[in-house]
Amino acid sequence: MDQDSSMLVLLIKRQFLQMRQLRQFQWSLTESIASSGSTTKSSSVATSLSATTPEMQQAIVDKVFYDPHVMKHPPSPTYQYSFLKKLITMIEGENVHEISSDLLEIFADLIMTAPKRPEDGGPPLEPCFKSYSLDRECKKLVTVMEEQTTISSGTTGLRTWEASFWLAEYFISHPEALEGKNVVDIGCGVGFLGIACALLGAKKVVLTDGNTEVLSMARNNISYNVVPCPTTASLLDWENFTKEQIAALEADVLILSDLTYDPTNITPLVNVLKAILVKGVSAYMSSAIRNPKTFVDFFARIKQECVGVEIDELPLQDADHLFFFDTDTVQTVKVFHLYFP
Numbered sequence: 629m630d631q632d633s634s635m636l637v638l639l640i641k642r643q644f645l646q647m648r649q650l651r652q653f654q655w656s657l658t659e660s661i662a663s664s665g666s667t668t669k670s671s672s673v674a675t676s677l678s679a680t681t682p683e684m685q686q687a688i689v690d691k692v693f694y695d696p697h698v699m700k701h702p703p704s705p706t707y708q709y710s711f712l713k714k715l716i717t718m719i720e721g722e723n724v725h726e727i728s729s730d731l732l733e734i735f736a737d738l739i740m741t742a743p744k745r746p747e748d749g750g751p752p753l754e755p756c757f758k759s760y761s762l763d764r765e766c767k768k769l770v771t772v773m774e775e776q777t778t779i780s781s782g783t784t785g786l787r788t789w790e791a792s793f794w795l796a797e798y799f800i801s802h803p804e805a806l807e808g809k810n811v812v813d814i815g816c817g818v819g820f821l822g823i824a825c826a827l828l829g830a831k832k833v834v835l836t837d838g839n840t841e842v843l844s845m846a847r848n849n850i851s852y853n854v855v856p857c858p859t860t861a862s863l864l865d866w867e868n869f870t871k872e873q874i875a876a877l878e879a880d881v882l883i884l885s886d887l888t889y890d891p892t893n894i895t896p897l898v899n900v901l902k903a904i905l906v907k908g909v910s911a912y913m914s915s916a917i918r919n920p921k922t923f924v925d926f927f928a929r930i931k932q933e934c935v936g937v938e939i940d941e942l943p944l945q946d947a948d949h950l951f952f953f954d955t956d957t958v959q960t961v962k963v964f965h966l967y968f969p
């Protein structure tokens with residue numbers, strides 16, 4: 629397969645593994661090139677390369693559906709069904725190529741087995757595997773089991789939040805921030821970001837959360853990944869913690885993603901940060917700015933309680949993202965570095 633075809637297969641695979649919404653899915657190299665702005669490739673050449681060609685259909689069967697990792701940790705059957713339905717509809721609509729018999733076989737199987745979507749009369753969506761690639765080659769994957777709904781069992785912690793993608797992208801381009809460091813994820817949720825840090829060179833990672841159901845999901849998620857450093861999950865409730873608990877974490881680097889959304893949580897979060905963010909410890913924090921007042925209040929409190937702390941806003945890349953974002957929230961995430969000079 630030529631280089632462009634391989635690039636398109638990898639792009640499709642990354643989106644598929646992350647279960648990117650099909651209405652935003654990029655099926656041809658042109659769209660990806662146009663959105664990334666990373667190459668000067670002429671669009672007339674690029675338009676000929678789409679997911680519908682026979683070569684690409686076969687590559688999707690072999691390198692996406694029959695990839696050993698995908699077979700072990702597949703996206704939900706309902707998503708796989710919708711993905712193939714969309715692809716087959718595109719192929720039929722173009723009326724140029726035949727649909728590959730292998731694709732049809734996988735689709736026929738999914739017709740029999742995949743539950744319908746809830747809006748089509750199917751059962752509520754179940755937790756499922758998502759895999760987030762830390763590179764464009766799908767070599768370094770973080771696989772987590774997570775809910776597909778925003779709030780589940782009364783907590784926001786059972787799915788990955790987009791703010792954590794921004795911080796992961798920062799660490800991918802600045803691995804020195806993690807290398808050789810003990811990393812502590814505060815309010816880890818399902819654990820995507822902490823597990824990513826383990827794969828990006830941390831010496832040790834501790835995922836922490838105050839919700840035991842969330843923590844148990846995070847613990848299972850560690851086990852789905854081959855992490856190269858000790859990676860564990862422990863309870864850390866910001867409203868009820870001890871000095872001994874904080875000392876046992878031996879934190880060099882704190883990571884915090886999407887924790888400032890709830891005004892009632894600001895005081896406990898400031899308290900735990902005050903206890904753990906001392907000279908020599910760095911905190912990296914990403915937040916979706918949903919309620920600017922809560923956010924401003926949070927930083928005012930941090931400056932008051934952690935006297936002398938520096939807060940730098942880190943620049944974010946605005947194109948060629950590795951992860952797939954909901955376009956609505958792309959504008960509103962900020963990433964900060966907190967440290968004592």
Ligand SMILES: C[S@@+](CC[C@H](N)C(=O)[O-])C[C@H]1O[C@@H](n2cnc3c(N)ncnc32)[C@H](O)[C@@H]1O
Nearest residue numbers: 784785788789792815816817838839865866885
């Ligand atoms: C919006 S989720 C963010 C999860 C994850 N950091 C991410 O970005 O995907 C907020 C997390 O904070 C945790 N949390 C909320 N209040 C907490 C508290 N008082 N103590 C410890 N964790 C708490 C929740 O259980 C949840 O996992």
